[in-house]
Amino acid sequence: MRSLDEQVQEIKADVLGIARDLTLLEERLLYPSNTQVAVFVDLAAGETFRLDAVQLQIDGELVAHYIYSFKELEALQNGGVQRVYTGNVATGSHEITVSVNGKLQSGREFSSSRSFSFSKGVEPKLLGLTLAADSGEAGIELGDW
Numbered sequence: 227m228r229s230l231d232e233q234v235q236e237i238k239a240d241v242l243g244i245a246r247d248l249t250l251l252e253e254r255l256l257y258p259s260n261t262q263v264a265v266f267v268d269l270a271a272g273e274t275f276r277l278d279a280v281q282l283q284i285d286g287e288l289v290a291h292y293i294y295s296f297k298e299l300e301a302l303q304n305g306g307v308q309r310v311y312t313g314n315v316a317t318g319s320h321e322i323t324v325s326v327n328g329k330l331q332s333g334r335e336f337s338s339s340r341s342f343s344f345s346k347g348v349e350p351k352l353l354g355l356t357l358a359a360d361s362g363e364a365g366i367e368l369g370d371w
Contacts, residue, residue: 253312261314262350265290265322266371268307270358274331277302277357281325282311289313307354317346322353324366330359342368 257264267280277299282290290311294302302308325339336359344353352371359365 257312257314257350259350260348261316261346263311263313263315263346263353264309264350265311265353265355266307267302267310267355267357268305269302270356270365271305273358274303275359276329277326278329279327280310280355280357283323283325284313284315285320286323310355315346315351317348319343319345322368324355324368326357326366328359338366340366344368 263284265282269277277294279291279293281288281292292308292310298308321341321343323339323341325337327335327337329335344351354369354371356367356369357365358367
């Protein structure tokens with residue numbers, strides 16, 4: 227006969243597995259693959275500037291605004307990636323505008339904004355924003371992931 231602790235641990239593992247499955251199912255229902263777009267943020271290798279906030283607009287509509295905590299910034303500086311937005315867009319051409327606020331190593335605050343065009347096909351679209359500080363200014367690059 228198993229101990230009560232073993233039974234509790236087994237039930238706990240089952241509940242966590244069910245929660246994971248429900249989260250994946252919810253994502254599939256809310257963001258079907260033919261309309262899904264996801265935007266990820268990372269910092270260029272070796273970047274040490276302080277990222278305070280990122281704001282995203284798709285086709286002129288504000289879709290995400292995120293303010294970073296110290297721990298989140300530290301994770302990004304250590305090679306982490308954050309999914310800042312998941313949503314639905316129709317197939318075709320779209321424009322994404324990225325605004326970044328932060329502080330450079332010199333202590334000077336910066337605010338930068340840049341627009342990019344992207345094309346959404348039938349498959350899910352994964353976009354990656356790489357942020358860097360070059361020549362005392364913020365650099366924003368968009369790429370497919």
